[in-house]
Amino acid sequence: MKYLGLIRANLGRNKLRGALTGGAIMLAVVLVCLLLTMPAGLNAILDYVSNNTRISVHNKGGLVYQMPSSFTRKVRQVDGVAAAMAQTWFGGAFEEAGRVTFPNFAVEPEQVAAVYPDYPIAPEQLADFQRYRDGAIVGRQVMHKYGWKIGDRITLRSTVWPVNLDLRIVGEIASERAPMLWLSREYLDQALQAAGRSGLGTVGIIWVRASDPNRVNAIMRQIDEMSRNSDSETACETEKSFMSNFFGSLQGFVTIILIVTGLVALCIVFIAANTASMGVRERAGEIAVLKAIGFNRRVIFGTLLAEAVALSAVAGGAGVLAAIGLTRALRVFAGWSDTLGPLGSFIVTAPVIVQGVFLSLFVGMLAGVVPSYGAARKSVVQTLHEVF
């Protein structure tokens, strides 16, 4: 601790260089944190769903194939099923470009609370969702992205069904992990009939919540058994498995992200090491004097290394804070990215913060250790001869 004054004074020796190096480290930490939010977002979703007892029931042939709506009722009668909710992809586009920019599904409002008790939705909003045929519940990120608020009316133009639906927003899923919109299946069914179609007789996914985690496997087996030899054989899987498969294509992208993150870290080590080396070289005379007046190798090594680590730690801390601020801004202004999917959650989780801080400490250690050791290693007489 008594060397803190010396370390602090030396850190302020060349303010411009310190600021530039610190800025480079800070930017690198910001970038690394942003990159790490992507796999972290995916992992957070998978970790979150791994703790629940939800089961996805869908056509064995794949998600593009449907199941009869009546199958939902059969599923509800299976022993151990607490609730089941039919869900159909609506594929509604809000923006003029006509692209689907956030997932939106037709669901059964009266089943939401029972199937998704873990979703933070105000009870009165759930009640409104059931009360209003044209009601919609929207995830917080989507609300932020479009600046919507409860009571707003919007129109979604389906890219799947031949209907446009006027919706009133009656509730919000107050979570960053549900960037989607739910509307009423009954409303879609009536709209299809009004358009001269036969109505919504099919379902894409039936979400089931088991009453007991120990019954999940048995329920899945029983449901699949029920559909065997029918036109729509089912494939049940846990929500975690469903999400993993659904986002499986992103794993390659995640690998690339991690490689880029590693390269960024390596680059910043070189930059910081160069700065540390220059600092030590410029101060060779002072280091020689310190050695001459009795500073031993350990103290010389420790103080020089502490300088490098302190600079990196301060810059890294600032980088983590900047990353948190930036991701908040991204969530507010950019919202859900249909390209990035869960990788675009941009949530700086605790592990990301820890990794950012450790990265900065690691950069400082690695950058400082070689020049510090080099300066400490030389004998005092050798150092004095070199500089005087």
Place this chain on the structure above:
Amino acid sequence: MNPDGGRNGAPLIVIRHVRRHYIRGVDDVHALDNVSLSISTGHFVAFMGPSGSGKSTLLNLVSGIDRPSDGEVFVAGQLLNDLTEDDLARWRARHVGLIFQFFNLIPVLNARDNVALPLLLTHLNKAERRQRAETALRIVGLEERLDHFPRTLSGGEQQRVAIARAIVTDPDLIVADEPTGDLDARNAEAILALLRQLKNDFGKTVVMVTHDPRALRFVDDAFHLDKGLLLEGEDAERAAAAIHLAAGGGTAAAAPRASR
């Protein structure tokens, strides 16, 4: 001769048959050859001689910065030959105050913090370090410059700060390498007078390497070296007289005694 650490009037520094040679490129350089001398406690002595005479090498040996190739160096009762690099560093911190030609202050520390640097190696707390540094600066006449940074001090003032740094640990020995080499005549005389004062008022043993003939008016003894050898007898007298005359002194008889 009993190298008992300068107690009971015995010498503080005893050097016996010291050689120092090192390899520079393909050359085997003999910087010192069979040098023996002793310096009493409380004496102010100068090592003098032309460039390459070995006086700085001898100073490095006396201050524990370097170790001899052969022979023995005792300072304050400690045989320095046996000490490791880190042991020597510890020993220097406790027993030696060093003064350099170019002051070599830390530019980012003020005068007080520069002086307090060697005290970081002690167990003193911050308040004690601060108080001792201020005392040392008062001794060298810079009590008004405590918070000044080196760039705002003149050369003479910087050297005074360096002297304060050298005495702040109350060492047995003060070692100065060309302390007036970068100063004008007025400041050089003031620094030499200050070193003399440390000897007179505080009983410090001061060993100095210098080319400055003015130094002869301040030191008790001068050791003359040439080509790695310590000059003796008539050779030493001649060297002393030459320096004395170069300094504008009177007869050779008025010059300080050339010691062995």
